[in-house]
Amino acid sequence: MRCRLFCAAVLRRVSSMRIAAPSFIKRADRITNVRFLQEFVDEVELLYMSSLYEGDEPDPAEVAELAATGMRFNVHMPYDIDLSKKENWAVIERYAELLLPLEAHTHTLHIQKEDSFFEHLINFIAKTDLPVTLENGGDDANLFGLIPNEPVWICADLGHVLHYGGTVEDIIRHWGRDIGLIHLHGSDGMRDHQSLKYIDKNTLRLIKNFAELQELTVCVEVFEENAFLESLDILLSL
Template sequence: MNADSTRVFSDLSEPYKRRFPFRLSVPSFIYPAGYAENVRMLASFVDEIELLLLESGDDRLPSESEIEELAALGIANDLTYNIHLPTDLDLSTSSKTDRRWAVERLCRAIERAHPLAPTTYTLHLPYHETDHQKPLINSWEIRNAESLIDLLTMSRLSPRQISIETLDYPPEWFEALVHQIDLAVCIDMGHVLRFGYDLEKTWEIYGDRTTMVHLHGVCGGRDHLGLDQMPKMAIKTVRDCLNSYTGALSLEVFSFDRLNSSLPCLAQMFLR
């Protein structure tokens, strides 16, 4: 996507690069523009960019030339990248053929992003069943394990390079899986809070293997809001969990206004 050169975007009010104990990341869609333009606008303000590769089609991934441009911007601005892998794929579908296809599509995204030396590849493991009975969950877990082993073999990634994200189901559902394969975890704190799960318990289970945190405001059953929309008690819990965290934290909001309102809130939480 090429940005219209006549558009003028606002800058963030204050740089936060290298100011937090963790690496501050923001998504690659803050401005209604392409990957490179977003990175150019954000690079001097943050430590890392969450590159959103949310759709698996070849025409939806950044081109090789775009990746080269992003790599050059990263070097020039002392900026790292993490990759959010496509969310339109399901590694647990009952069809082995479809699972194999999903693995292959994920490998294409991983291969495309490889020149950026990503700090982590964040992956969704969706659960589409309406029934939460234990046998169905166990079968879901087994199919995911088979697909993930294939993914690691084909992509040649090490297990800790993939971070499994907490979604709308209880976070402990994939506890055995991540230990079995030795995967990393992305704790999406907004998801945990929105769906009513215990954030402190989730951190207790996964904190030692968490390489990515997604943080965003939650209010009235909605998430991915600015942090100014986060209830005060939730903010205290977030701060307590992240007290000694040194990985990456992505403010997973998708507009300039929400990011601009979130950064001062994050600073108030962690900067003394």
């Protein structure tokens, strides 16, 4: 597989699609993962999943070390807080401030249905001038229709779409021009965030062709080294 991945990596350099991976492929800290991933991907999705977990807030020393790698980043903001409540946006603002040195190309939030969520989102963008993408966190891609006419892009988690029985064709047809980032992972019928071997090759080709046409980042959102390498090999060999 390593030989095939090396050949595929050469092809990746001439592709208009960028490939990303989350910052926890190995059971190690973010900087260890980023250094490992530099061989394989164009971009790393920095995961900050829990605002309540002590130690998960961005550390300025770690951020400086990450910035020094020269890697391109996107940031997954914490999703464990209700962002329909104004006071919780202070957490997002704090994360955004600490992560500024990375110049991330986007900051991803899980979409919510409440009107107040979008009101606070618009205020956040006006205040920070940061790029933002809104992700379907589960079986809720229909909420993309609520996104206001503001500088907000869609993070289409196609792994979630497929896991819940949706189709990639529908997402691309309805939201294609507004997609700024793709999350991709397989489902074994019980769990998602599995290897891409569980996704039909024709579906993967459709996603890859769309991402290349739109010059998008596709994040292979699996969290285990062997499954990641297998998935990368599958995607790049199409």
